[in-house]
Amino acid sequence: MSRLRANLILMLAAMIWGSAFVAQQVGTGTLGTISFTGARFLLGGLVVLPFASMQFRRVHANEHRFVPNDWYLMILIGLTLGTAAMLQQHGILRTTVTNAGFLTALYVPMVPLIGLVLLRRRVHWVVWPASVGCFIGTYIMSGAADVELRIGDFWVIGSTLFWAAHVLMVGHAASRTRAPLVVATTQFLVCGVFGLTLGAIVEYPQLHDFTSALFGIGYVGVFSVGMAFTLQVVGQRYTQAADAAIILSSETVFAACAGYLFLGERLSLFQMSGAVLILVGIMAVELVPLTGIGRPRPLQ
Template sequence: MKRAQANGLLLVAALIWGTAFVAQQTGMRDVGPFTFTGARFLFGAVMVAPLAVLELRRLGRRGTFLDARDLLACALLGAVLFLGAALQQIGIMSTTVSNAGFLTALYVPLVPIAGALLLRERSHWSVWPASLGCVAGTYLLGGGSLAALSVGDLWVIASALFWAAHVMLVGRVAARKGASVTVAMLQFLVVGGLGMAVGFGTEEVSSGALERALPSIAYAGILSVGVGFTLQVVAQRHTPAADAAIVLSCETLFAALAGRFVLGETLTAEQMAGGLLIFACVLAVQILPLWRERRTVSVEAG
């Protein structure tokens, strides 16, 4: 696969993920946030299952198998992912798709900050000004006052903490046995099971409501979780990480565009400036460290 083709697949993934915010909002006209989250991730698990089976067979031929410790790690990883997805879903009920897309992206600078503060990992200098920029962008998204942020905005910001924790943990869990697709499927099953359990226990669920919400659930589950994840895994084998970072970050802009053209949402000039500031900071945190590494390699090669 050529680099341009791989970047095209990543752009499709970003488009799916960005527009899935619309499905996440419209689907809750008929079902609650926990039921929607559970059903969505169960759809995703089914989509990824065939790839996981192939991966397990390949690992088995090498004598590598998952043990109880691996399964426990996947369960804990799924619990963290469930909290991130559920809090985001609750937030989407009372905020705009545009705000949800931009605020969810706050997890990107949170990852290196948490690594530096909790794990004593060295972070690129760009993390700190980018973090301040994200705070300023959030301030602008709130209309010039953090106090003016909606309850939904606050739920989405809280979800970003768990998205960041998930990003920090998922690589470590997947690297244990090299079973990244299987880890993804198992964590999707955990999220799906927890979501449906909490949903049936706390929300009114009927077969008619699930049927009406099915198109939104299918889009968010089959396309966003299943297809989007698969495209990312395939494409990132054929394109540099810097390219992937740029293209996948377009998810936030696609969310804003989808909110505008599908749901008729509008942003003030101040809110748009805040969203674009967050987007710029997210790009900076991902690209600047890679750019520095590429320069270092070029100098050493020369």
């Protein structure tokens, strides 16, 4: 798969995520944060499981023989994903969708920074201004001066560390195993079991709590988890983690478009300039490296 096609797949994932923020806020019913997260990821895992099973048999026989370390890595990714999603979901219920969308974008500059400091991975120079530009663009789209920190925002901020780690690990695992559907499904099932087990201990959910959240679990589980997270894993096999983080930040733009189409929400000219800044950052990451200027050199 070409890098361009992989990045288009990542943008499609961002489009689906952008439409899911509202469902995550209004579709939980009386179900607790942890149980809701576990239920939606378990559903997403079951949706993708038949396709992952076929891919596992093919790859294991012909391309990459799975070893215990592969499964340990995918389990760790699932636990990281679960922690990020639970922290974000807990925060979303205690703040605005606008604030949550903006603060989640903090992971965009974190990805290349963590990659450089901890993994010693150099990236193309354009990634740094593009990361900052996407973060500023998200801030502008969120209303800039109207964004006031609430208690839920600190939970969302905490989730960004785990989102950044997740983006880095997913790309590595997809390339290592050559089986992105297996990586996606394993992380979903681990996250689902983790969330439902922890939720049963902490939240004591009843059957009526799950039935009250059926719409949210169904929509987010099938589309945001089963489709979008799987697309993320597939796309990240063929593109760098830092590039992926920038492209995935376009979910803010798509969230605004969904609000315009379905909720009648409008952006000011100032907020539209933020969307333009995000799109410019994405185009820069896609096009500037093609010029061959400023290719990164490995660290010694």
